[in-house]
Amino acid sequence: MELLRFATAGSVDDGKSTLIGRLLYDSKQVYEDQLESIERTSRERGDERVDLALLTDGLRAEREQGITIDVAHRYFATPRRKFIVADTPGHVQHTRNMVTGCSTADLALVLVDARNGITEQTRRHAFIASLLRIPHLAICVNKMDLVDYSKARFEEIRSELEEFAVRLEIPDLTFIPISALHGDNVVDRSPEMPWFQGSPLLHHLEEVHIASDRNLIDLRFPVQRVVRPRSGGLAGFRGYAGQMASGVLEVGDEVLVLPSGFTTRVESIETADGPLERAFPPMSIVVRLADELDISRGDMICRPRNQPACTQDVSAMLCWMSEAPLRVGAKLSLKHTTRWVRALVREIDYRLDVNTLHRDREADELRLNDIGRVELRTTAPIFYDEYPRNRATGSMILVDEATNATVAAGMLRRPAS
Amino acid sequence: MTYQLTHLDSLEAESVHVIREVLAEFERPALLFSGGKDSAVLLHLATKACWPHGVPFPVLHVDTGHNFPEVLAFRDRRVEQLGLRLLVASVQEAIDRGEVVEDPTPGASRNRLQTHSLLKAIEEHRFDAVFGGARRDEEKSRAKERIFSFRDEFGQWDPRGQRPELWNLYNGRRRPGEHFRIFPLSNWTELDIWQYVERERLELPPIYFAHRREVFRRGGMLLAVGPHARPREGALDEEPFFATVRYRTVGDASCTAAVESTAATPAEVIAETAVTRVSERGATRVDDRFSEAAMEDRKREGYF
Numbered sequence: 001m002e003l004l005r006f007a008t009a010g011s012v013d014d015g016k017s018t019l020i021g022r023l024l025y026d027s028k029q030v031y032e033d034q035l036e037s038i039e040r041t042s043r044e045r046g047d048e049r050v051d052l053a054l055l056t057d058g059l060r061a062e063r064e065q066g067i068t069i070d071v072a073h074r075y076f077a078t079p080r081r082k083f084i085v086a087d088t089p090g091h092v093q094h095t096r097n098m099v100t101g102c103s104t105a106d107l108a109l110v111l112v113d114a115r116n117g118i119t120e121q122t123r124r125h126a127f128i129a130s131l132l133r134i135p136h137l138a139i140c141v142n143k144m145d146l147v148d149y150s151k152a153r154f155e156e157i158r159s160e161l162e163e164f165a166v167r168l169e170i171p172d173l174t175f176i177p178i179s180a181l182h183g184d185n186v187v188d189r190s191p192e193m194p195w196f197q198g199s200p201l202l203h204h205l206e207e208v209h210i211a212s213d214r215n216l217i218d219l220r221f222p223v224q225r226v227v228r229p230r231s232g233g234l235a236g237f238r239g240y241a242g243q244m245a246s247g248v249l250e251v252g253d254e255v256l257v258l259p260s261g262f263t264t265r266v267e268s269i270e271t272a273d274g275p276l277e278r279a280f281p282p283m284s285i286v287v288r289l290a291d292e293l294d295i296s297r298g299d300m301i302c303r304p305r306n307q308p309a310c311t312q313d314v315s316a317m318l319c320w321m322s323e324a325p326l327r328v329g330a331k332l333s334l335k336h337t338t339r340w341v342r343a344l345v346r347e348i349d350y351r352l353d354v355n356t357l358h359r360d361r362e363a364d365e366l367r368l369n370d371i372g373r374v375e376l377r378t379t380a381p382i383f384y385d386e387y388p389r390n391r392a393t394g395s396m397i398l399v400d401e402a403t404n405a406t407v408a409a410g411m412l413r414r415p416a417s
Numbered sequence: 418m419t420y421q422l423t424h425l426d427s428l429e430a431e432s433v434h435v436i437r438e439v440l441a442e443f444e445r446p447a448l449l450f451s452g453g454k455d456s457a458v459l460l461h462l463a464t465k466a467c468w469p470h471g472v473p474f475p476v477l478h479v480d481t482g483h484n485f486p487e488v489l490a491f492r493d494r495r496v497e498q499l500g501l502r503l504l505v506a507s508v509q510e511a512i513d514r515g516e517v518v519e520d521p522t523p524g525a526s527r528n529r530l531q532t533h534s535l536l537k538a539i540e541e542h543r544f545d546a547v548f549g550g551a552r553r554d555e556e557k558s559r560a561k562e563r564i565f566s567f568r569d570e571f572g573q574w575d576p577r578g579q580r581p582e583l584w585n586l587y588n589g590r591r592r593p594g595e596h597f598r599i600f601p602l603s604n605w606t607e608l609d610i611w612q613y614v615e616r617e618r619l620e621l622p623p624i625y626f627a628h629r630r631e632v633f634r635r636g637g638m639l640l641a642v643g644p645h646a647r648p649r650e651g652a653l654d655e656e657p658f659f660a661t662v663r664y665r666t667v668g669d670a671s672c673t674a675a676v677e678s679t680a681a682t683p684a685e686v687i688a689e690t691a692v693t694r695v696s697e698r699g700a701t702r703v704d705d706r707f708s709e710a711a712m713e714d715r716k717r718e719g720y721f
Contacts, residue, residue: 003424070579072560073553075606082424084604096581103583216420224434225441230470237469243434243585248420272468280420284433286468297441321581335586338441395584404590406580 001077004210007086007101007134009125010111015142018051019111019180020074020087023202026187027076071101080206095354095369096321098128099409103395106210107136109201114147114177118160120355126161127354130168131317131371131411133388135213137165138174138204145179149192167357169388172208176201214281218385219247219255220308220393221301222337227286239270239286240295245337245392249287249301250278257293258300258310258383265290281392298339300383300393308383308393314376315349315413317387320366322400322407326374327365332407336382336396343398347375373413387411425613429462432601434585435564436466436548439599440473442589443546446599447504447539449721450476452492453667454621455550458610459602461619463548464499475502477547479535479721481527482509483645483670491622506538526672532720536572539596546589548599549721554606558713564603570594572719598721607665608690615683624664627681633657638674645670 010016074085086101108129184190185200224242267288269276334343351363351372387394398408631642648655662675680686
């Protein structure tokens with residue numbers, strides 16, 4: 001069975017929690033005791049019907065305030081696929097949560113209230129999905145029951161967003177008219193909207209083709225741990241443990257190790273369950289090489305004729321996630337693949353207005369939830385690809401050295417010059 | 418070649434990656450091992466991540482003293498097979514020393530008291546990373562838990578102040594006295610665990626499979642008659658009887674309930690899990706039903 005990870009975004013009133021509750025409920029993932037518990041809560045609150053949104057409300061603080069404060073993960077499965085849902089709250093100030101939820105997603109699901117149409121927030125969500133290079137974006141136009149299941153209204157919303165989306169990079173954009181409350185086009189085709197020729201949402205999630213989304217071209221194997229020889233039965237064993245970031249690695253391949261630049265051959269690919277002929281992402285393996293080289297954690301195995309960039313001057317799109325703003329001159333820790341270095345912020349190129357996509361080149365700081373492009377100088381080289389080509393070797397985080405907090409998500413680009 | 422992994426292979430690869438990050442970035446890890454199915458899977462994944470060497474860190478059992486003998490026997494067998502160092506943090510000893518006070522209500526669970534012994538062991542052994550087998554599908558507050566979950570010097574979890582967790586770039590930076598709980602099974606569901614147990618032919622304590630035992634009903638749940646739970650005297654609705662049952666979870670014997678089942682193999686458990694209508698904790702944990710936020714409160718204090 002295949003695994004699909006998707007992120008959901010939408011504002012409090014778009015009915016996102018209801019939709020997820022509906023997906024869980026209609027795919028029979030809700031247990032009776034959970035249902036009883038939300039029935040009880042709904043009754044106590046005097047709701048007319050069982051509020052499926054309660055299925056996804058987590059912490060007490062949230063229930064009391066009626067908000068969602070953080071990314072929550074949900075799990076369900078159909079006979080075709082297993083799904084991991086990163087449910088992200090949609091308030092304006094929570095860009096950071098959506099970026100977090102989207103970072104590992106194959107698909108983003110954005111909700112739009114059919115009555116309100118495309119809002120600033122919809123544009124923001126679509127932009128973040130494209131920034132994080134999620135290959136599939138599904139726009140669910142919800143509450144169709146409140147606009148009389150109007151085809152015209154649906155088409156109007158679709159064309160408005162399509163117009164905005166041409167300025168973004170979204171390879172696969174799908175629109176589905178739904179009513180999460182009544183279940184129209186969520187699991188079953190809606191009898192109210194015979195004019196809609198596409199698939200209901202669950203069917204779309206089961207069928208969307210994700211196998212080709214991975215990078216199987218550029219071999220990148222970041223060394224996670226060196227398995228050193230020890231005394232005992234495995235006296236001679238030396239290998240490099242790690243997870244395949246991209247590409248395909250085969251026994252006998254000629255490989256190059258960064259930063260040393262030495263080349264060697266793949267002697268064997270090992271796992272606890274026995275040797276393999278080849279490995280591909282996201283496998284966790286141990287690689288043994290023909291020659292004994294000086295290799296440590298954070299080094300990168302690639303091909304002599306297909307190498308990542310190797311530089312101390314990097315350019316990145318950042319999503320800033322800290323209350324304290326980022327300014328030029330800041331020194332931070334940077335984690336990229338399995339490598340930690342320190343980074344100096346040399347320049348803030350611009351801050352992006354995610355509603356208009358306008359670049360403010362006068363900006364001298366990035367504040368909480370801002371997105372902007374920066375130039376960094378690192379203490380040691382990192383071996384990276386541009387994020388749009390390789391999400392695994394193009395991503396990094398920044399960590400505040402005083403608080404140890406993760407303060408930014410970064411998507412690497414080649415320096416502008 | 419389609420270069421595709423099954424969901425179990427993807428989950429395994431992710432868990433192994435997480436465990437290896439800890440081996441690389443932490444000084445003193447430990448793994449919570451109770452002998453339950455999730456910790457058995459976790460330990461198995463640790464052996465894969467550490468391969469070709471053995472698991473170098475100790476396993477820690479926070480022992481409520483309310484154990485199922487079959488589970489303790491399994492725990493000791495696994496520890497011996499893998500040549501591990503077992504540390505036991507005893508809740509009974511903490512009670513005897515007067516460090517914690519037991520709820521005098523008959524049948525009260527010691528789950529809450531585990532927090533004290535766990536934190537004490539972490540402090541005493543200066544563990545900086547503690548692997549746990551918790552899954553996000555288990556319970557509401559777990560759904561918001563990180564894979565690398567930061568704990569302050571009091572061992573507390575602050576749900577609002579969690580570090581964002583992006584891609585597979587884990588931030589385990591910490592100051593002395595602080596530690597991390599590491600949850601490599603975060604993205605596994607109960608069904609995944611059972612499918613993996615079957616695929617990997619993992620041994621589990623026998624009480625996970627159907628067997629006859631004397632039980633009584635309390636609050637709609639089936640509790641085993643034994644040294645840690647017995648019917649209240651004179652309670653007509655707690656009349657003991659024999660039934661064919663199995664355990665879906667294994668915890669404190671005084672508050673972990675059995676479910677009626679004839680599933681005797683992992684395959685039969687999988688078939689049953691696929692159609693069950695009651696959640697794992699809802700079916701088997703008396704203590705989580707006390708209040709909507711029972712787990713959230715325990716977690717904040719430093720519980721697993």
